Amino acid sequence: MNCPDCGDERTRVVDTETSADGTSIRRRRECQRCSFRFTTYERPEWDSLQVKKRDGTIDPFDRAKLRAGIERAVEKRDVAETTVTSLVDDVESALQDRETRIVSSSLIGELVSERLRDVDKVAYIRFVSVYKAFSEPEEFLRELDAVLDAEVDDFEAPTDSQ
Incomplete structure (x- = not known):
């Protein structure tokens, strides 16, 4: 020292x-x-969150990196800065509440994508295309179809019985 x-x-x-x-x-x-x-x-360094990446390496959780990924997804979309901050806080809180200090990068991706889907559908598609590493146009189409089908289901009104 x-x-x-x-x-x-x-x-x-x-x-x-x-x-x-x-x-x-x-x-x-x-x-x-x-x-x-x-x-x-x-x-102890293990007192803080650690992220286990796909290749097996373990890095400290980086809130700024999480935020940057979300900001890339919502870039040029009508999503308020406070919404992004809230989303980052929510994901970090969900990770902190877990019993383990080591979380997988795929869990982080799932938490972000779940929340982004409710915030902005285009940002969601952008995010999952990177998170799930889409390599074929068909993968985009399948995910887009799933989003559109869910949206249609949300808008269908129940039938009136007389």
Whole structure:
């Protein structure tokens, strides 16, 4: 640990204390060169959400990356910035509520696509085409047909019985 005052790397731990909830460790350190004292905190990296990608690698959850993907899908659509923020908050909250700290990228894609479908159908198609890695025009058509069929079902009124 380098001293924040003089930059020297020779520091020593003066005091160590565990947080009340046991999730982090507070350390008081002192620079052996300039005697400057400072505090550091340690907490396990696994305390935060981790994302397991399709190739098996695990990366920290990145809210900005999630937001960027959603913004690309809603680009040039009539979707308010507050709606995007709400969608990101909702997905992140759903992930935080899970019992595991490691979530699959496909789960994130499913959560986003479910919510985007209700927000904007075109943005939904854009998002799932990337998330599901469409490579053939028929895949677009199948997804578009599913969206249109659901829309027709939503608009059909029940028959009146007299």
